[in-house]
Amino acid sequence: MACEKKRLAELAALVQGELVGDPEVLIGGVADFDSAVEGEITFVADLKRGARLDECKASAIIVPTAVTEISGPAIRVRNPYLAVARIHALFVEEPFVATGIDARAVIGHACHIPAEVAISPLVYLGNRVRLGQRVTLHPGVVVCDDALIGDDVVLYANVTIGHGCQIGNRVIIHSGAVIGSDGFGYATDGNGHHVKRPQVGVVQVDDDVEIGANTCIDRATFGKTWIKRGTKIDNLVQLGHNVVIGEDALLVAQVGIAGSVTTGNSVVLGGQVGLAGHIHLGDRVMIAAKSGVINNQEPGAMVGGIPAIPHKTWLRSSAAYAKLPEMVRELRELRRKVAELARAMTPGADDSPANNE
């Protein structure tokens, strides 16, 4: 356990929550509602999910401010998830332990490596790599020539950082992610052969970004592919060359973004979303999972579908989609009726028996 037991009052103060009940209750950890035991604190984020407070075995509980009937011990907060994140981090975050450079790591020449690092066996650093303070490199990590890694960065197993790429402070990159592969850029000659365009830019990842397992971020053709501060990227995401993602974005798993797309801050892209090349998303754009976006989007736009349309329209269109076979039938029936009416109104125009209706 990374920290000692804490009084409930301390935890309430940490998250600026309202303490309910005994402030002296001692808490030693966090668990989810169903598995929490005495000595732990748990939480409910949404009472509608059926959690029954009287069944909980935890010593304290974090609840939304809407919960008023509770007698404690509890902490009432506006955002239980946020409070849990902060309290949980307090209990589980381990202090950095500098193990130095393992003898079985491979270090190039002219690297700059502070004393306070933890470099595992089987790590490879190229030449002129610069590491910040308290960097942790897990086994199998490859950092190529001239890359720059900030303070407090964690690169998990088998991550590759391409040459010249720049990783900010407190960045976390999960296993197998590839930062700085070549962009997918070719020019096609007269014989239909695709001639590779040199990809000479880099990837810049700013502070507090987290990047998921096996995600790929291509280097720019010229200049830089750029992920700005605080953006969180899930697993198996693809970012093409020269993409610029603003601050505090959320990119859910398997998103694919074509070259030269740019976004404002705080965009949210659902899982498996695809963005066509060269478009721009304004601040706070939200895109429903599996959508394909081919046009610029205004700040705050919520869109869905392939190609994406306003989210409200998409909800109604997709509901109507399930009724399409019925619509086809109705349309056929209406056509028949209208033809009958037309015939009925123009006696003698044809010899259809419909005239006799």
Place this chain on the structure above:
Amino acid sequence: MACEKKRLAELAALVQGELVGDPEVLIGGVADFDSAVEGEITFVADLKRGARLDECKASAIIVPTAVTEISGPAIRVRNPYLAVARIHALFVEEPFVATGIDARAVIGHACHIPAEVAISPLVYLGNRVRLGQRVTLHPGVVVCDDALIGDDVVLYANVTIGHGCQIGNRVIIHSGAVIGSDGFGYATDGNGHHVKRPQVGVVQVDDDVEIGANTCIDRATFGKTWIKRGTKIDNLVQLGHNVVIGEDALLVAQVGIAGSVTTGNSVVLGGQVGLAGHIHLGDRVMIAAKSGVINNQEPGAMVGGIPAIPHKTWLRSSAAYAKLPEMVRELRELRRKVAELARAMTPGADDSPANNE
């Protein structure tokens, strides 16, 4: 060759098939229909595919029971693919060869490693890792602290197993797969910054599971992400935190499953399917490739589309989709005709020349 030649009668008995023709024919291997030569057995699964039995150069053939006119040598079985799988395995499966721990592997302290293992160079095991009997670890594999690996497991090159994760017996994990990366969990603070929620659970993979190349399975926030016995997962699949997949499922390539999804047994998810978080799929649910599912599904449901609807409806809706431009035209035309009819029936209501029709 892993095994010696076998008499056709032995092979027929192995797969509980009906022997046709000479039982003494000797078979030394399996090949597909077009490339099989003398001494080999081949198969046809579906005669409609145009295979002509008289062109086959194999010494024997496995056919469906529906094929009655064959004179042999042959084996008639209900499921040719299954028979081929079993007979082929007999010929190609090599006995395990314990090469021990290569000196260029890196082994942490307090690991439990049986004598009968095959650990390649450039493998990394953390501390307190426990391996079962006859485990094969290919180069570049990283198994982190406190992980547990069952008997007869094969981890191919560059696989990462996160700390504390548990892998059952006879599990096969292909190159580059990442088991136990952090779940994608954040709480957003008042400034719009995403605060990481600690991900303290594990991944449990049960017996006889196979996991494809570069697939990612996130650890649980609390508790475990759980893949049950016999499930087969293709390449580049994403499973979020706290997902539970039942037994004997098939997850085709590039499937993405959001956090806390649970499924019954024997579900089949087509390629590139996406499942929204927190839903449940009953036993034997089948989902068409590329679909997006946002609701619970009853056992046996077959669905397709984005969002997914019953498969039969989806087939008809998607057929109608191609006719939408025509429907738009017809609707416009009908509107025009109905307006004309209405005007014709109310003389004097307007001065439209349509009244004169």
Place this chain on the structure above:
Amino acid sequence: MACEKKRLAELAALVQGELVGDPEVLIGGVADFDSAVEGEITFVADLKRGARLDECKASAIIVPTAVTEISGPAIRVRNPYLAVARIHALFVEEPFVATGIDARAVIGHACHIPAEVAISPLVYLGNRVRLGQRVTLHPGVVVCDDALIGDDVVLYANVTIGHGCQIGNRVIIHSGAVIGSDGFGYATDGNGHHVKRPQVGVVQVDDDVEIGANTCIDRATFGKTWIKRGTKIDNLVQLGHNVVIGEDALLVAQVGIAGSVTTGNSVVLGGQVGLAGHIHLGDRVMIAAKSGVINNQEPGAMVGGIPAIPHKTWLRSSAAYAKLPEMVRELRELRRKVAELARAMTPGADDSPANNE
């Protein structure tokens, strides 16, 4: 810098372009329009993008032949991207430097390795691996037994080449890609258990192919999965067992192709496209991003949608899709009006006040 400065006239000759202005201008590199400085050449591919030639600080510019008013120094060419690719390559391509086999690489027995190679630390070669001339293997690369690697191949960090796979000349494979993982092939027994079908084929990658980061190409069940000359594959693509991709194809990121698909030459698959198993795409087929194709496609076909339909129809259908809610309303309205008209024409048939209109 890989090469010395070049006279503009030389560069124009290299790309068979028309020289405009001073042929003696010396050029030392390539940069994009916004960042180019004196001594560099830049380009505009499309004047509509708003580039203003008089703002450019480069010493020369490559322009499309349509640009006639330019006074130089410039090179006019039919395809600026192609000209830039060739000129840029001239400046940035480094001559191969043979560093030999690093002592910290692991080499199996009976390998064939020329003197002129660059094998990094932490590379693993299995037994009987054959490398061509001037092969570059980055750290973490794993090449399994009996694999064959052609001349001038570059395998980036943590690439895995499965046993027996064959890689042609001048192939580039980016970090984390897996060539030769097992195909996803099972036969299901009477208990619903999936029995693994041995995957005994290989992957053959022909000359001048490029394969993106974390892309997976499965080995064939029998025979070979085959990527033909000049095809370019982006990141995170999945190719199933026995797939055959023709020459000069472009497969954009996150494409997924099921088993036994075959294609002609010069096909273009947009990002996140999925192809169902066993279909064939003719030469030059183009598939819009995110589409799902379930049928054979004639040479030159352009298709889109899920399931894919002719691209022109798809454009109109997807436009109509956004109007579906409106169509539902109009259909309802028409139904009402037609019923009214019908009632009006048959007085006494009901007592609806509609009769009085």
